[in-house]
Amino acid sequence: MDGTTEGAATQRKTSWKKDPEAVKANILTVATEEFAAFGLSGANINEIARKTATSKRMIYYYFGDKEGLYCAVLEGVYATLRRNEDLLDVQGLDPVNALRRLIGATFEAHMNAPHFVRLVMIENIHNAQYLRKSDIVPKLNRSIIENLEDVCRRGKSAGLFRAGTDPLELHWLISSFSFYNVSNRHTFSTSFGKTLYTKARQAQLKERMTDMVLAAAVIGHEPKSWD
Structure with a gap:
């Protein structure tokens, strides 16, 4: 072992002892x-x-084996996404604006987290085999449903939301738009060009998506004109 390799090994060993986290x-x-x-x-x-x-x-x-490391990675990307959602503090907003914020934030969170989207696509190939092993992810995912349940409850109580508005369906709709925008970016761009993936058009798509989801949930909401 030469001096450089030995020094690097010593530095690694010291780092394990000093800061394992x-x-x-x-x-x-x-x-x-x-x-x-x-x-x-x-x-x-x-x-x-x-x-x-x-x-x-x-x-x-630290992680047992390759599959243990992969499971830890899955838990990590879900934790980051949910943690950012929890920081939105939508409880302080009226229900319509609370829903609007959750929709926009979800779209942006997916757009800024391509690793999350790719890992979810990979895990779907495995039929969620490894996700099912996690006790953490179901608890993490519960937070976004609880946020939407609170928003829907307040919206219905105020006479603003349609009676059939369902928190889980809303999450499905919001996630579908947000996920597809990232997951199919390369194939969509190759097939139809990159027009929708400019900064301006992405902002416009976020507004379109927000309008469509609000129209499904909020009584009397009229989407902005596409003219």
Whole structure:
């Protein structure tokens, strides 16, 4: 072992002892990129270890195996998305504006988190096999439904929302628009051009989506003209 390699190994070993949480966070950051790029089968633990500040042995120490690391990555991307939603504080807004904020924030969150979208696509290929192993993700996902339940309850009580407005259906609609915008970006752009993916057109699409969801939930809401 030459001096450079030995020094790097010593520095890694010291970092494990000093700040194991930072080491785990570093592993998860690199692993998120690798799994999003290559999927569960294509990602390589040796490559992940090479790009981190630790070793393959320590990755196994913290996460058990490759599948354990993949599950931790899934939990991490869901946690980030839900945490950002929880910071919106929609309880302080009237129900219509609360729903408007949740719709817009969800669209932007997906647009800014392509890794999340790719990982969800990959997990769907696996029929949610690994997601079902998580005790954390169902609890994380409950928060967005609780937010929408509160908004719908207040909207109906105020006579603003349609009686049949369902929080889970709203989440499905909002997620569908937001997810497709990212998941099919490359195929859509290749087929029809990149017109919809300019900054201005993305902002316009967010407004269109918001209008359509509000029209489904809010009594008397009239979408803006497409002229």
